[in-house]
Structures are given as C-alpha cells and as structure tokens.
Amino acid sequence: MAEENNVKDADELEKEHFVRIVNAFKYYRLYSLNRIRNTERYYDELPDHHRSIIPNFRDHLSKVRNCIETNFHLIKLIIQNTEHMFENKNHGPVENGAICMLQGEEGLRKHPPTSYDMDRVKTTLKQFVRDWSESGRNERASCYDPVIREIRRRFPPQMCDPSTVFVLVPGAGLGRLAYELAKLGYSCQGNEWSLFMLFASNFVLNKCREANAHKLYPWIHQWINNKTSSDQIEPISFPDVNPADLPANSNFSMAAGDFLEVYTEPNSWDCVATVFFIDTAHNIISYVETIWRILKPGGFWVNLGPLLYHFSDMPNESSIELSYDDVRQVILQYGFQFEKEETGVKTTYTQNPRSMLQYQYDSVFFVARKPA
Ligand SMILES: C[S@@+](CC[C@H](N)C(=O)[O-])C[C@H]1O[C@@H](n2cnc3c(N)ncnc32)[C@H](O)[C@@H]1O
Secondary structure, X not given: OHHHHHHHHHHHXXXXXXXXXXXXXXXXXXXXXXXXHHHHHHHHHOOXXXXXXXXXXXXXXXXXXXXXXXXXXXXXXXXXXXXHOOOOOOOOOOOOOOOOOOOOHHHHHHOOOOHHHHHHHHHHHHHHHHHHOHXXXXXXXXXXXXXHHHHHHHOOOOOOOHHHOEEEEEOOOOOHHHHHHHHOOOEEEEEEOOHHXXXXXXXXXXXXXXXXXXXXXXXXXXXXXXXXXXXXXXXXXXXXXXXXXXXXXXXXXXXXXXXXXXXXXXXXXXXXXXXXXXXXXXXXXXXXXXHHHHEEEEEEEEEEEOOOOOOOOOOOOOOOOOOHHHHHHHHHHHOOEEEEEEEEEEXXXXXXXXXXXXXXXXXXXXXXXXXX
C-alpha cells in the first residue's frame, strides 16, 4: 500500500513538472512583452531632446514585439498535443484542483513561472539555431562532424550493416546528432531529460515534414552587444533539412528520462556519443561508470565538449567539478583505453554569429574504447 502511494506521488510530481514546463512556454508572450514595456516606459521618460535623437527606437521596439508574436505562434505549435507525446504516459487533461494546473493568462500573471524556467524557454529557441538552421552549420561542423567522422571510421557504413551498430546519444538536445547518425543507417537512440528540449525535439522530428517551413527570431532577447538593431531581429528558418528524410527502415528513436536511470542494461551499446553532455552530471564518475557498463566489450565512447559543470553554482544543488586531468584518470581507472585525444578543440554553443560577444570553448575530444 505504502509503495502504491509512493508510485502515485511520483506520478503526481511528474505531472506537476510537465504542467510547469507547459506553463513556462505559455507565459513566453506575456513575459517578453513585459520586458519591452519596461524599456518603452523608460524611453518615454527620456527628455524630449534625447528621444528626438533616436527617433527610430520606438519603431525598433515594435518590430521586436512582432518577432515575439511570431515566436509565440511557434511555441503554441511546439506545445500543441504534447500531453500525448510519450508512448507510455498521458499527461492530460490536468484536473482543476491540481496544485500546479495549466494556467490561463490571468493565472500566469498571478503565478508567473520562475525566471529560471523562462531562461530555459529562451535557450530552447536558440537551440533550433544550433541543430536545425543553416546559420548553425559551422557550429555543427565543429561539434558534431568530428564525432560522426570517428564513428564512421570505426563502423564504416559501406563495410558493415550499420543497422546492426547501436549508437546512443545521451543529452541529445534537439536531436540533430542522433538524426545524422540514423541517416547514415546506424540504429540510433537519442536520450534527453529536459521537457523543454523534448517538446522542441518532438516538434521538429515528428511534426516538421518540409525544409525551412518555420521562422523564428532567436536573438530578440539579446538586448546587449548588438552591432546594429537589425541584428536583434534577424530571423532563422528551420529545419534546414526535412527531418523525415531518413532511409526506409531506419531505426531512430528518442528516449525521455535521466540517462543514469534509463540505461542500466550492461553490454548493450556499440557506441555512446556525448557532445556537450558530461558536464551536466552531479557526479561525473557515475556517468563514466554507466557508459562503461552499458558499452559492449570492444565498444567506443566518443566525447566532445567542455567542462562547464551545470550544477556548479546552482543554489540547492551539489556536484563534484573535476578537472579534465582528473576526469581522464577516472576514465582510465574504469579500464577504458584512449584511442584518440585532443584538447583545445574550438567550439561554440548556440552562439549568435553577429554578437559583439563571442564565447568559444577549448573543448576536449576523445575516443575511448572498452577493451574487447
Ligand atoms: C549542453 S546540452 C547539449 C545538447 C546537445 N548534446 C548539443 O550538443 O546540442 C546538455 C543536454 O543534456 C541534457 N541532460 C542533462 N542531464 C541529463 C541527464 N541526466 N539525462 C539525459 N539528458 C540530460 C540537458 O537537458 C541538455 O539538453
């Protein structure tokens, strides 16, 4: 009986979490318009002679407002029918009386989502640039191409039946790397834990059936470091390719859930490909341990990314933040053999190419093998 109650609690918590994320997406428009309204109010308070020097400023704000409407239209498509998107779960309808119910505008105004959740919505929009737009091409070339190249080298699609090679991509984001591997014929599964990402990847992978069918303004929330006002309202089209364009009988799936909880079956994957993922761990050793366990003997772990430990400075969260040197010792201790290792690999992450601020990571790239 006690166990039954626990299960029910877990289900309720999951449902609340689901509703919280939908509410964050729904709040996007009000939240973003509010930001503009504040600027507009301040502009109105400027002395007349200052306002007259920048006569186009108000016009720019109204352009940003239109961009928000376009983004919100897309967001509504993203969250449409998400309650039915999981094969093993149905999250709707949410009953009245639930602690955290789906809110209308009025409710959202009274109980707004947290700024953390609203940041996640904005990050999710930028993720479309990285994974599914023409302007993300260079970023993908630096982050995904080396990984794809190493997998192809070890499992050449012309020399083996790639559908018998099982590749796992934990922390798959919007799924482009996993899609590219499936396109080469590998049996590929992406795994993702964040509902923000899962809603967006579900939209692009399962609902977009035509290249460049959608438009989005990913940079409108960047109010600083713009060289020209038009940079802020620069659109992208996506997806740059038709996501349905996969070989017949391809084996491609996305699995929702925490990597550490979903993947417990030993010796089941030929390759694990992690890109900008291993630093999402509370305890990075548990990631290494799980990858070691789930890889078949002779299997490969291909990794690329920095060590921007996600929980490092988060209130109420703990993590161990090992240096790369320590991480590689852990990897060796488990028995992996490094077949390739490079540091200082120049990479970016959802970087606005026009911004006056450019972040670049000196990422580490390695291929480690679990001996046969
Ligand atoms: C920095 S992003 C990288 C996404 C993608 N690999 C890319 O390169 O664009 C890290 C991703 O890992 C996901 N993630 C974090 N912890 C996870 C976990 N325990 N299990 C599965 N995914 C996780 C996050 O939600 C996020 O989408």
